Amino acid sequence: xxxxxxxxxxxxFLAGAAVIWVAGIQLSKSTDVLDARLHLGSAxxxxxxLAVATNLPxxxxxxxxxxxxxxxxxxxxxxxxxxxxxxxxxxLDFFGRRGSGVRPLTYRAASLTLVxxxxxxxxxxxxxxxxxxxPPTLVFARLTPDVLLIAALWIVGLFLVKRAGKGLPWHESxxxxxxxxxxxxxxxxxxxxxxxxxxxxxVFAVSAVATLVAGVVLERAGEAAATKIGLSGVLFGATVxxxxxxxxxISTGLQxxxxxxxxLAVSDIFGGNAFLPVLFLLATVISxxxxxxxxxxxxxxxxxxxxxxxxxxxxxxxxxPKRRVLGMGVDSLVVLGxxxxxxxxxxxxxxxx
Numbered sequence: 001x002x003x004x005x006x007x008x009x010x011x012x013f014l015a016g017a018a019v020i021w022v023a024g025i026q027l028s029k030s031t032d033v034l035d036a037r038l039h040l041g042s043a044x045x046x047x048x049x050l051a052v053a054t055n056l057p058x059x060x061x062x063x064x065x066x067x068x069x070x071x072x073x074x075x076x077x078x079x080x081x082x083x084x085x086x087x088x089x090x091x092l093d094f095f096g097r098r099g100s101g102v103r104p105l106t107y108r109a110a111s112l113t114l115v116x117x118x119x120x121x122x123x124x125x126x127x128x129x130x131x132x133x134x135p136p137t138l139v140f141a142r143l144t145p146d147v148l149l150i151a152a153l154w155i156v157g158l159f160l161v162k163r164a165g166k167g168l169p170w171h172e173s174x175x176x177x178x179x180x181x182x183x184x185x186x187x188x189x190x191x192x193x194x195x196x197x198x199x200x201x202x203v204f205a206v207s208a209v210a211t212l213v214a215g216v217v218l219e220r221a222g223e224a225a226a227t228k229i230g231l232s233g234v235l236f237g238a239t240v241x242x243x244x245x246x247x248x249x250i251s252t253g254l255q256x257x258x259x260x261x262x263x264l265a266v267s268d269i270f271g272g273n274a275f276l277p278v279l280f281l282l283a284t285v286i287s288x289x290x291x292x293x294x295x296x297x298x299x300x301x302x303x304x305x306x307x308x309x310x311x312x313x314x315x316x317x318x319x320x321p322k323r324r325v326l327g328m329g330v331d332s333l334v335v336l337g338x339x340x341x342x343x344x345x346x347x348x349x350x351x352x353x
Contacts, residue, residue, distance in 0.1 A: 060215025080238025
């Protein structure tokens with residue numbers, strides 16, 4: 001695609017983003033139906049299937065980048081995507097439910113289970129930082145210890161969250177007063193009762209293929225366009241590409257909040273963020289190289305930003321701010337400010353490296 005003019009590459013990128021938006025929503029809806037019909041969320045393996053299904057754009061981009069031998073865009077998309085998807089909670093807080101007397105998002109959606117999910121995200125990101133310091137030669141059977149530990153932490157986190165969903169030895173089982181009840185599993189919509197399991201499976205398959213193809217198109221067209229305008233792969237992956245692959249989360253999250261599924265919307269964001277670093281395992285297996293030791297300063301910088309934003313929301317879930325400032329909770333306002341400052345710093349880090 002590098003031979004195409006810039007305006008054509010932009011059109012191709014926008015078309016791919018539109019496919020991601022539409023197919024991502026249909027994928028989410030069909031996944032909910034299959035979850036309800038087949039009770040996927042009732043088993044640990046089912047939760048893994050649901051997590052993979054809702055992150056197909058990132059999977060497609062990671063596979064495409066790993067096959068091409070350049071994982072810089074994939075790393076930027078994964079780590080930048082975690083930071084950006086955390087900022088999606090700001091969007092949900094501001095645009096989700098308006099009106100006088102409406103409390104901020106973290107007041108309405110507060111439970112120890114959500115805090116646990118956010119802690120899993122921070123734990124996985126900590127391993128990402130540690131893995132970046134390992135020697136690049138530490139590869140055995142196309143695997144490295146850091147990516148194995150990330151995958152293990154994610155699976156253990158799923159088990160703990162599932163266990164917490166059955167109740168915690170705290171008052172109200174860890175649910176805050178006047179907060180939404182924490183759902184079991186990660187679903188984005190109330191399932192369509194009129195859709196059969198067979199139809200849902202067909203919609204799921206078609207949407208999955210469309211999402212995978214669109215993800216590859218996004219990565220290829222975006223890389224070519226970024227090169228033409230002089231934007232590094234890390235910056236592009238962490239900003240424009242991360243925003244494009246987060247479009248389904250924005251759309252489905254807004255719908256969940258408007259349906260008063262506040263707890264569910266927050267849970268989906270944290271669940272997706274905890275899964276994204278697992279894709280480094282996939283990139284390592286495909287490329288046969290240690291991915292995290294090749295991480296550049298921008299990648300580690302994005303990891304720290306993502307962890308910091310998550311920690312702010314952990315504090316928000318614990319203290320549950322009641323007042324809205326500029327239409328959002330204090331925690332969301334802090335997250336927005338930190339993210340904007342972080343993006344500005346990202347440009348400085350990229351120039352310095």
